[in-house]
Amino acid sequence: MMKENKIYLFVALIFISVQVIVLCRKTFQVSKLNTCPPEDSKFLTLLDISVDKCVEECTRRKSCVVVGYKRLLRLCELHTSTASKAVPDNHCFMINKEDMYEPKPKCNCGEWSVCDATASTGHCPIEECEPQSTISHGKYLGNKNSVGSKKAMLSDSKSNTKSVTCLKNGQWSGNASYAPYCGSVQEIPNGIITLDKSGQVVSTASVNCYVGYEPKTSSVVCTSAGSWTKTSCTLKCPSNDGWLNLTDTFNVQIHQTEMNQTEAAEFCKNTVGGTLVIIDEIWKMRNITSVLKHCPGIPQRKYWTDGKNIYSQEWTFSNAINMPMGQEYWTAGRPDYMENGDLCVRLVDGGWNDRPCGAKSAYICENKCQAC
Template identity: 35%
Template sequence: MNFRTYFHVALIFFVFVSIATVLCRTTFQVSEYNKCPPQDSKFLTLVARSVEQCVEECMRRKSCEVVGYNRLLQLCKLHARTLSPAFVENNYILIRRGDIRGPECNCPEWSVCNAENGTCVIKECLPLPPLHNGTVYGNTNHFGATKLVDCTTGFFEISNANLKPIKCSLSGNWSFITHCQECPVPGEVFKFPLSTSHEGFQIYTEKKTQQSASDMCTAQSANLIRIKSWWQIQYIRSISTTCIDTTDTEKIKFWTDGKEDNDGNWTYSNGENVPLDEIFWNKNGAVGTCLRLMYKLHGIQCDSKMHFICERD
């Protein structure tokens, strides 16, 4: 055997041993055939993975409790702990954590062990807390993953009135946490979740001029709502688009407190300035001197009639 032949044989042997070593780091046995873990526990989907690679990915994550693997599509699904039962699904195998043997990950839950240097890295967001009175669509938690929220009829989504999807950011945090709140009954006092300095608000669907609406609020020891924070606009917008028939645009227009004086300054009746940041205001120019809210603030003619919102300080 000449040197070149010996070298080739040694190289092939080295590659074979290296591959065998990698594959033998983790061993497993199939827990159930033709069974798939429940969808509500899935947090990561990987494509074009062998079953060995899929099991390795599970072992790198302390949060992984069950592997669901589609042998036909080479589709790897990692699942967290759940009380929901597995269901019958052809071409799937189910492998529980207890049936896997290999190096354990010492990283905190919802972080991933780096196989090369043993460090812990964040690659997924934590599962969202359970959503009551609504449904979350989307069951992956990797960076860039998105979820949509659909509240049950009679409830509105209070964290994202623009109806944008929830997104998993590179920091390992969701763009926002949401929940569904019951729609307020017109005339009934309700509170916004982030409000700490107000007793409550009341939406009135009868139409009045701004002055008549203000007089009605005053008679109830209240005042027309004063928009001071962006979250107020978000909640009112969410209520308008979810709890009110939006086919009639008049139903989502509300009088607020606030007028423009002769010097062009917008102030509330208590002397405070109306916020003028772009996020509060409609880009189109004002057509009147009284303040109205329809998605954003806008100046219109004071003798217009529309719904209004009273605020109890």
């Protein structure tokens, strides 16, 4: 009886030992807790599977280098290599391929194929396409890469959508790119750019400069690099004969010979068929003072323009129109009426100041038509 009990005990110990060995067989080692691989390296998501099965699926694929497993969801994510860093996640842990102890499949499969070790010789069917994370001038929507799955694409302009399909040969169908999109046109000082077309490649936009400025180019173009060509609006300066064409009906000529205002007005009338320049709008003041300040070859002097005050009456132009009296036209503190007698106006330091009409200064003539 004792001998039989010893035999039963020995068999039981063997059975328990076998069970312990089976239960304790280790298939992987957790590489990093509370961390998941970066999203941009994920190429396959498997739902409701154990971590052991997840590890097995990774070992069947040469392209898989790390597993991210979310234990509460039983969610398995297979990842390829990437330069991006892992991300913190309290519900996830990572298992690098070198920490997987599953028997290596007896296949010699290439990238993006899967080892089927159940076959007698082991073969390598294609079950996924290589992930496409970037697209020229657009982006992918979705992250499925299995054969037969479709991935939507959206252009940078957000006006054009299409899709590609993962084919059985492991290639994506369709043209995974868009024409460049340059977006909104740039803002430029002293002008405005108006979009002619959609903003796609080879689209153009017209350049229009404010009065007194001229464009470096008449238009800009959306290039294949996805950016607009550059342009600017530059200040118009007088030609060699001193004429400056600001509009079709407003032309001025700058003279350096010093005269009193009456002599200067006579010269403008008899020589160029016009008057001293009448600055009755603020854009004229800003343009002319900018020319005097910034154009090369023009001395920084005081220049007679049309306008005077006779016997302390209203300030008027020679055409009997009242002159503007806002401070945007006058230099600080002017007019100050500090001089006796008739007062006229000169341009100096960006605006008018009042000065006796008999003083000598350079002057600016105006003609409605330069060719007249």
